[in-house]
Amino acid sequence: MKPVLILSGLGLLALFAEMFRFRRALYPLLLIGVAGAVASAVSYIGFDDGEMSEYIKTMISFDAFAIVASTIMLVTLLLWFVLARDFFSDENNVADHSALVLFAVVGAILLTCYKNMTMLFLGIEILSIPLYVLAGSKKTSLSSNESAFKYFLMGSFASGFLLFGITLIYGATGSFDLGEIGAAVSNKTVLPGYFFAGIVMLLVGLLFKVSIAPFHFWAPDVYDGAPTPVTALMSTVVKTAAFAAIVRLFVSPVFGGVSDFWLPILGVCTALTLVIGNVTAVVQTSVKRMLAYSSVAHAGFLLMAVASGSVMAIVNPFAVKGVLFYAAAYSAASIAAFTVLLIVGGKSGDVSIDRFNGLGKKNPLVAVVMTIALLSLAGIPPTSGFFGKYYILTAAFQGGHVWLAIIGILGSLVGVYYYFRVIIAMFFRDANEETVTATSEHQGLLFVTAVIIIVLGLLPDLLFNFCDMAMVAMQPVQ
Amino acid sequence: MNSLQVIPIDWYIILSAVLFGMGVLGVLFRRNALIILMCVELMLNAVNLLLAAFSTYLGDAKGQVFVFFIMAVAAAEVAVGLAILVTIYRNTRTTDIDFLNKLKG
Amino acid sequence: MITASLIGLPLVFGLLLLFVKGEGAKRIALVASLLELALAGFAYFTLYNDPSSDLLATSVPWITSIGADFHVSIDGISILLVLLTSFLVPIIILSGFEKKTENPALFHALILFMQMALIGVFTSRDAFLFYIFWELALIPIWFICLIWGTGENRGTITFKFFVYTLFGSLLMLAALIFVYLHTDVGNGLHSFDILAMYKAGQSLDLTQQSFVFWGLFLAFAIKMPVFPFHTWQPDTYVSAPTQGTMLLSGIMLKMGTYGLLIWLLPMTPLALDRWGMTVVVLSVISIIYASCMALVQKDYKRLIAYSSIAHVGLIAAGILANTTSHISVEGISGALLQMLSHGINVVGLFFIADILMNRTGTRDLDKLGGIRNVSPQFAVLFLIVLLGSVALPLTNGFVGEFLLLNGVYQYNTTLAVFAGLTVILGAVYMLRSYQSIMLGESNAVTSSFGALTSNEKTILVLICAAVLIFGVFPKPLLSIAQQDIEILVKTIVPINP
Amino acid sequence: MLLAVLIPMLAYKGILVVIVFAISLGVAAYSTYAERKVSALMQDRVGPDRAGPFGLLQPLADGVKMFMKEEIIPNVSNKFLFILGPAISMMTALLTGAVIPWGPDITIGGNVYPLQVTDVNIGVLYLLGVVSIGVYGVMIGGWASNNKFALLGALRASSQMISYEVAMGISVITLILLTGTMSTAEIAEQQQGFVQDSWLGWNFFKNPVTFLIFFICALAETNRTPFDLPECETELVGGYHTEYSSMKLGLFLFAEYINMFISSAVMVTFFFGGYSAPFLNRFVTDPFWFPMLSTLVFLGKTIFFIFVFMWIRWTVPRFRYDQLMNLGWKILIPLSIINLVATAVGMWLTGKI
């Protein structure tokens, strides 16, 4: 609860900054505030909220899973704020931008700790609505507008499905509470047919939101069109939050009891996503768009963990931990990659692959960090990305989805192809005239993310033991 | 006289499903962004109706309270969506979503 | 301790090099590699004196959550490859001393990283660690080929190389995870420890073992390479810089064969019985195919590349030509020996190709000729290396090849006959190439071929010495491995046949 | 058995509905007369005095004129919507009357009848709902005219009405907080008796700010000066009814007066004690005449507010558009929120919640 309050308060503060004219001081305040939120999230490991009122407990529980997931998101957010320094440089909308980002993150945190369908729905909407706007925040750019609109349209369309699913489940079980739904699920005899229709609809809604094939088609356009910092936010924090939400429903005992029903659906979707995401990423010429498609593929990987997460209410430990680790690794690498995109894109924002030609000579630091990030995305040891993939593949094997694992492996092989095109361009092709310079903030950020990627790659236990705690939250409550 | 006694819940489910399906169809069918938004609203309303029906049949007020949240969200969504639409219109002078294909491919 | 230092030393020096500017980097790298060689020698003697010395093994918990440890140790088998690596790396670094290299610090740092990864591969006793080192070895060599390579389309070529090998290694990962999930070290926990893996692998049924077998085999086969997974190899060898080619062919190849020996054989004995013939046939095909291809090559470097495939095919055949009922210790010793000698020979040959290229600007056999007239010293040294490669008795190639053919013969006579062709064909294309390069009249291209520099001479003499010494006196190498090979062989016998 | 109760009840309701309709229409009709008369008086004029004594038949004459004038439907307009617009305006204006408690229960022939068409428990919300629909008449009419002035007028009207609905809603919430009920009848009943617990019982005295906000919003919702921008002649010709003529124009204008009447009635109900007349119950206790007189009192109060509406119209000049929006969003809404919070705190402090 504390991080939620801190972030909401920060959002209000941002709005007050506009009113009381301290916009210049806002950015440092935000950094401090988000750092505070991180601290408060971490502090839950030692201390919990204490006795909370019944009404809060039934809606939100900041259990270990939520702590880990939100810590990952908040740390990413902190890094993101450094990445997006420019996004907050315009005096005219610094307050709006920061308030919207913070509100979105409030939604993201709710998604990690909800105990009730109401909170799931609200969390998703609180997360999405500011993002629609942020995606369109470059108002004069048509592609930004388009991105916002597509995102909005698909988001609200998906909300419809999600709600219909929630409704049917409510009708079948008589409750919005996850615990009660789980209890009803475990007593399967009374479940009417439309309960399963509800699960399908809920699933469709959620899959839409996280851009899983065949509901993925909007994602590349949206990621491509949105301003780069926003894309970075979408592919890190938002993705983590959405998957945390899915894990809570499908890997936990809530729907775990009927996993034989939804597993095939998830399996097929995972396979499709891995194939489509990777294959279409190959033909892209814009690096941003390539990253967009690859993020679809990564979503497929994460979904693979979900698909192998729960077999008849027995939770697969690797799946939960795998999702968290993968999300963390992916976030770190994405932050690095998008920072490089911002640096390379410069003023024009053009990030076609040609712009990367000869970057290795022009600006070795940027090129090396980009390489590390891309290696991590491709899942090559000793980067953190490898361990993410490793845990999820292990989970898939353990869940008995060998075929999914193989598709995943083949997919990441294709992934290597498009990631390495960028590396080849950076080190092999001849440089053009333009110089590429990074601000000191960005340099520092690149350094930090590179260190994170490598350290997590060499000593994954640092995070993985942390993730271990999250498992406890997913076990059925007896 | 109360609907509880004479109308089976199935009727409401089917009605909602039909309305919802119509909304989905509209979203897929139409190109005018405004009408697509309206169809989304129709979908949400189908959900609301079903929630209210379930709520009454279960004798549980939570369903109706949930409807209020959906309404709040719908209002927020529409406000944002229309704002986006107007920004687009300022740039393109059209609301046909197929014009919005600059990003394709 | 020693093993960990063997891994750590190049890493430390490599990192150090990143902060060095200019040509001094070469010297630092050479010093580092010589230190490594000394350390390897020390390891050899330690092992010789006390095979169970604590100094040789290091095991620290690493990723406890998945039961992977940082467990490295040197035994009789791996010491050979460690020695090979530490012997070749100084030579490789030395071979580049006279050439100007762009960004030498990074280049040599990558070579040292590569060395670290290779030694890691050869010494790790933990499957996960093995995999990590396996992948780690790939990245530096890829960059070496990409940045310092020649040829306009090297981007595509190196990329193909990367994807091929990565594909293989991912399959290997899948196979390893599969086995890993069947290990049990109590408490429902799993472990990546090599012995646990052996045990788990052998407990699988045939279908499961086959899956693991093919997963691992493909990874190793691509690395070696074996027909039909070899297509990346000749192009990559040609377009890579000489040092890169030397690393690839001299040491990296051995990762594959070593993997076959250490990981594949003991883990999947049942599958070996079932699929052994298939893969041996593949190996033999690759011998014949590569030899024939070598016969028609005009580019000398490409010729060596194909010859390398042929030799490795024989090694693979020797390792794989075993069944649970009959395991040929000779074959395995021969494979080990051949790994060493092939490593030395092929590095020598590539170095010679590099000398030719530097002096004459071409590697085309038709354009060369009569160098013997100009540089008789070179002709002699070249001949020695060449003969080693053709496996003439008294050279290092002979013992290994003989043992290997013997092993295959015990497995299947017909195949042995075909495999034996490698000796004949090898002699044909090697000598023919010698003829067209060195003999005959010198022409415009070759007449200005000067005498060897002292540097080149040092390298060639070192290699020739190795060729001759091990040809005459292979015993120290064979004997130190003997015991461990026997231990290995014992583990291959399945627990519940 | 059921029918025996139901049918007289329905018949009674039907009669009541007709009476309410008639009163609404009549009051509205004479409001037009009153408007002209009041304006004349305030401008030192005489006003209509030709049709009938004191011009009392003037509304009739106007009506006849409206009916007789030529029916013009613009060629390029949407005919159906063009007609629908004024119809909706009129309909919503009339619908509101249903929940207004015109008087206390009346006893006729031993039977007790309520003087309210229907007492829904969410009457206040019903009012807000109907009011919120009223804007469609204007929007549809303005759009269907296919005339830029009409369209602009409609846009202005709709944005104005939406804007002020917010403040109105919040002030109504304050009222609900104050009274603890959403039933109009109950609100009126609570204010019976002029003095309660040493307080003046009318809600106006309990919370005048709420009334002020509600009153201003009511002005805006009925498009009365100073908020009559939608039909601002100097800028937009005739606003949304530029293209309208004859009886359709009449309906629009008429709806405005009905709205005025109803909102006056609502204000009386909400804030000025409804049908309560101070100390009336001391003098009259007859179960028939007391309600009758109360109803008259109610109508009297209502008429007073209608007068206030006109009074304001002929006093205050029209707002500029940005001033109008500023007033709505930057003053009234914050003010109403502050008022709401203050009321809540006040009630909490006095232990009422």
Add this chain to the structure above:
Amino acid sequence: MQSLTNRSKVVVKKEMTFTEKMYLPAILNGMRITFSHMFKKSATIKYPEHVRPRSSVYRGQHVLKRDEAGAERCTACGLCAVACPAEAITMVAAERKKGEENLYREEKYAAVYEINMLRCIFCGLCEEACPKEAIFLTDRIVDTEYERNDFVYGKDKLVEPVEKDKRIDVSVRQNEKTLEFKTHSEYGHNQVWDPNKSLKKKSGH
């Protein structure tokens, strides 16, 4: 700048005080004023019943005079039409026939004489221009009509009745002053305009 009369108010855009910003007092004050006006005497005159006193030389509807014998004075010279600034007057001239001497005073007469009352501005120039004392403006008021055409008054409405007792009295307009005025030819309208003369006059000033 200092105002000379001290009547004008200098507008100062000063910051309003809080009470002023609330506007309510001002509005209430305004309402008080309007309310007080309700009890003031109405300034309206109920017209047809009460008529405001008019000037003796009020210029209303025209009349075409007859002479003592009852013959029309107008000779259709057209000067009135020329003088008319609103171009309201048209006429058609005709020659008097034998036997019509009692009808028309001179040999030429107006067969048609029309004044468009919608155009007419009641300036009285026609009256001044007339050399025959034929047209006069009277204090009568032009009636309202329903049709546009009805406002074009022909001779039927313009010419005064023959009967002595129904004649229209224009003696106020024929007092000495006007008659004397008409003798001054330079002010008359039936005068040929002499450019030199008027030029001289102007320069003489």
Add this chain to the structure above:
Amino acid sequence: MTVTQILFVVLSLMAVLSGLFTIFSKNPVFSALWLIVAFFAIAGHYILLNAQFLAVVHIIVYAGAIMVLFLYVVFMINLNKETEPNKPAWVRIAAVISGGMMMLTLVAALKGASLVPQNKSAEALNIGLASNLGKVLFNDFLVPFELSSVLLLAAMVGAVMLGKRQIH
């Protein structure tokens, strides 16, 4: 058929038909108007379900605010043209098929749906009362209620940000 059932059928027909008109109207204005009609039908359903408060709130929110906003935007960008080119035929067919299949699935899912036991107690009939809803909203749903303020604030800030003209 009882009166309630007839009412149900009539309201349902009204909702479905006006929904269809919403989808198929060429002119967005008509779509919006038909949608309003559909909303009224749904409000009627709410009343049928004893949820009067919900019905009125539904009217106020949807008809009174959301649809006005829609109409406002239609007017503002003046979409009088009725020239909306149709989507390619295959898209339409695909849309029809997928939509139809979805509906079929749903209806099929209901087949043999075992009903959840109904709660016919006296309190259950009064759940639609405002006071009852208020109690649930401010007790059980207190947290989401408070958090929905974040949502609305975010939407407001967002809409304002998009609506502002870009200042350079």
